[in-house]
Amino acid sequence: MKRTIRTTALTVGALIAALGLGAGPAEADATAPRVDLRVLVVSDGGPATDAIAAELDTAGTPYTKVDLTRSDRPTIDAGFLADTVDGRPRARFQAVVLPNDNPFAAGSAEMTALAAYEQTYAIPQVDAYTYARPQAGLQVPTSGGYSGSIDGVQAQVTAAGRGGAFGYLDGPVPFEDNSPSVGESYAYLSTPAAGADFTPYVQAPIPGTTRQGSLVGEYRHDGRRELVVTFVYNQYQQQFRLLARGIVEWMTGGVHLGASRNYFAVHVDDVFAADDRWDTRLNCTPGDVDCTGGAGTPSPIRMTPADVDHATAWQNSRHFTFDMVYNGAGSVDQREDNDGVDQLADRLITDRNQFRWVNHTYTHAFLGCEQNVTVVPWTCTTNADGSTKWVSRTAIDNEILTNRVWGQVAGLPLDNTELVTGEHSGLRILPQQPADNPNLALALTDNNVTWLASDNSRDPQQRQVGPATTVARYPMNVFYNAGRTAEQVDEYNWLYTGRAQGGSGICEDNPATTTCLSAPLDTGTGYTGYIVPLETRIALGHVLSNDPKPHFIHQSNLAEDRIAYPVLDGVLDGYDALFADSTPVVDLRMKDIGVELQRRAAWKTAVQAGQVTAYRIGGTVTVQGPNGTAVPATLPAGTTRGTTAFGTAYAGTLSGWTTSAGSALTFTLPSSAAAPAATAGTTAAATAPTPHTRVPAGVTEQVPYTPES
Template sequence: MAHSVPGWRNAAAVVATTSLLAAGVGIPGASAATAPRVDLRVLVVDNGDSPVQAITAELKSTGIPYTRVNLDDANRPTIDAAFLSDTVGGTPRARYQGVVLPNEAPFGPGSAEQSALETYERTYGIPQVDAYTWAHPGVGLDYTSEGGWAGSLDGRAATVTDAGRASRFGYLDGQFAFEDNSASTQESYGFVARPRAGYTSYVDLPVPGGSGRGSLVGEYAHEGRRELVVTFAYNQHQRQFRVLARGIVEWLTGGVHLGRSRNYFGVHIDDVFAPDSRWDTERDCTPGSFNCDGGDGARAEPIRMTAADAEYAEQWQRSSGLTLDMVYNGGSGEEWKEANGGTDALTDRLVADRNAFRWINHTYTHQYLGCLQDTSTVPWSCAKNADGTTRYLSRADIAAQIRDNHAWAVARGLPVQRDELVTGEHSGLRTLPQQPDDNPNLAGALADNGVKWIASDNSREPAQRPVGAALTVPRHPMNVYYNVGTAAEMVDEYNWVYTSAADGGSGVCENHATSTCLAAPLDPATGYASHIVPQEVRTALLHAVGNDPRSHYAHQSNLAEERLLYPVLDQVLADYRALFASDTPLENPRHSAVGTELKRRAAWQTAVANGTVTAYRIGTTVTVKAPRGTAVPVTAPAGTQKKLALGTAAFGTPYAGARSAWDTPEAPQSALTLKLPS
């Protein structure tokens, strides 16, 4: 059984107790008519273990203010009544709406700090998350020796119970599997145990080698307190945590909190209309590149989509429900057309289907927009002026690349936005080690063309930053190479990068601390499907379910020939839809919307860090004050109303069973005020 009848009764009793506490019953100095003020902030008690750090990362990503107490810090504050609560304007105040602990009693059972914390939770109805603990009666579970089990959870399928879906995990579709990425490494350890009275299981699985089901996540209601008990170890990068993270945070905050979280997946297709060079499997390099001897491109046909590939892309979009962003080089297409008899069926097809896709300016001919490259050495270096200063492409030349490509698109009716730009190879921006600074002519050229959002490579620069008046928008590179059209070519290059020199590879993986060599080269016939696709799917899906709006990028070559990108995209979408309910769809924002989201998050984090945000709940009223002009992220239950200057309006937009938005007060209001449903 996922729960017992006494457990449901106990949980109902706690809900009733919480309602009484909200009315002021049992709170020192409060009357029955005075509800306490509960600040929208979380207390995190951190012992350095990965489960606490994972939840902390989720709080930060969502935008929820939190106070961290480091148990390893000899100068940390003492957890006592004065630290946890006080009175503001005669109203009792709970400083924290929820508490995250490494386990059920990190200060020691019966200790002064543990007792102060438990009294605080009991008095104000504050929930507690036990980030990771073992199964025992102190957390409402039988010992694993009593019909339970403890061991590796790798590859095992867990289920969200009916009670879990009715609580805060209803955004999940039912089942999810624990990751099992390596047969030689234990990735997840857990305790699977039977609930006792007062415990309601939210996530369980069949007891391995036994009978019945045992809990992994559940709520333990006892002595006027509520704990969310997690009995498996995890870190923030594991899929099992990522899919449960939203529910943990919503349970912790009662579904009312600052911050906003969505799941995102966008894919940019670079170099559209341009050909891409092909990997040479004999010389293990790309003809035409600076480090490929004799690389004039003559030995390998370039890779370019055909009209049939374009038609397939449009059909795939309709069947998959995901819109691709076509990052185009109009001038490169014109050059191809001129060199191939004056006709180009690919361009004709894509222009005919122009409204099916989104379009982003990628410069007219993909020219390198940074320093002038001296290719007489490998790797290349920046050319120098006579006085030793770096020679850069001029502002006029950069502006022309942007302007001419935009004009080309407008002339053909492509729905392109002037303020969005992706430069070829993210050039113009600093490129280490050769060009440590942006091209000083770049910012002016962006301003000349009204560009507000310029793409950057997230693997190099994950943080958004200004380039003059514009802002960068980091993108995730996909590990499906730009210079391959077939699976065999992809595997050949992958083997060159990721196998040791002894196995015929480049040995690069042996010389970089962040790389890992393959145990053996992949089979050219099967390696792409069996190894590379699952690896790339896992990475992309972790981004998608991590509240990360950054788009991924691949290249037009990956939609050509064997169309290598589609197996990755299909599996990401299939895995996602198997995990999440229909009210939690993948959002697919365009380039400028991603930039706006990142800009808002940065401003919000700054306001929170500077202590200029005040947010609290009194009864069913939520009040948030922030610096004027700062958009405020808030999540609240369905039915929440926003107070207007005159009257009210429904708050937010629906997602994952709740409503959320970036919002601001209406003039002349100084605070954002929400009325929660009764």
């Protein structure tokens, strides 16, 4: 049975006096306090607090960071934590994140001030990574618990967790084990201390027993609430990514600025065209620039009508939509070579409304510099004066416009503001072409293109190119020149093994390459046994990181052995096993992804410039931001703005963007989301600092997503 701690009720005025704040006008004592929508993150430089700060950053939730390792840091005292605004007591932070349950020296005045502040304003505290001990509501691990690695362990969200802040999860919380030679997770598994009011939210089996030990739980004591986390993590690890949303929702009570979704979009490039095939003997691609001197015989890979039927059936079964990134000349050439017949195009055009469509230029021409392909790697051709010879504005115009017209005649549902150039060409490509083709921006203006794809591995930051804003895409390591698994594995071996093993030596020349192999993969089992799990983990990591950027593959990967599907199924099956139905994957088209990224950048700039004010008074949330800046917020179901319902449902809350017109935005919370009442009692003396906690190397330095044999 939970133990209820009785406290002596104090008035807000008395508590403010106890904190050393000015009492203010008498009438203010009877009003609800103002609580600013900002989180205080107190960091000791460890990975756990940094992970939570990164989560707040990505979502757009304002926070103030105090670095305990800096001698010039502010002192955390009553005046730092609270004050009075317009006669109303103000709590400057809606939640507190500490590196552990007490990171200060014994008898610390700062910990005493924090405890009093949390009691006064009902402010929750997150212990980002702490030792299990009675001061945190748990028994010490030596009393029937466990201290050690939990690599590869599958934890579970409890019924209490699913009924609260972690309700967006189905239950399982698997811990990564990417390398058997590197410690990646460390935890203190323990049960609640005798008499403690402690509720586990996430737990795992205690080795050698039939009991479960808490990994994440809530400890209520002395009028305070703490979320006690007893495992260490970094911002990239899957276990943190799964729990990060719940940690934020718990500490904010589901009322905060910022919003997050789990996104996954897949672009299929070169549709209607054919892709050249990897030659397993020559270790290059005949017909492409990596085979010099016309070596080899091209053997194109092109989808069939049966592949289209498979794609539409797959989409329907997965409730997912591909973005078909098309080259119209591929169909024109096919009809010229086959007496006017192109069964693939006929089927795709018949099923055109099953997909989204994006202009990929007419012939997939390279639109940067004019290439000299007589050498590998290619170089830019130069003029007599040594300047770069660029593909002309007219040539780029023709590629964009001709393909657009071809698609319009075919009835494809296009958005003409979107463009993916062949190989993302026209944009800078290091080292050969360090600058954009200056004619690209002019051609984009000519054709009213405002969203332009870039390659995230080369050009990840959103930027302007003339009138267009880039949308970076993640390349999947499922190769464009492979339609069969054996070809994919052979090329993978060539790229990622050393020269002594018959490989390219790229890993010897660039040791930072993370996909290097210690030995060649078996061509029969290497794809499903190694490449698919690896690519699945990488893509799922993006999905779980509130990252809307799309991934891209090629039409060849939907043909022949259809090698893309095992990876895509791995991502979606893995996701479905982890998340509740209230938290679906969000699949946006390129323009909408661009808008999301653009809004985030503008919001981040406004927050960092101190141009945003947001607070809660009782059941009302007020946000003031710069004119024209869209404001992201996450609020409880039933929230309204005036008479209009706010946001869209996701993960058990409402969230969305509201554009500010320069005046204050006001949101009314439902009565079920009443502000937590201050339940203060006599402020407990600050306990002794937490014992030293262990942090394995796999947390201080991220272990690459590379399975080892």
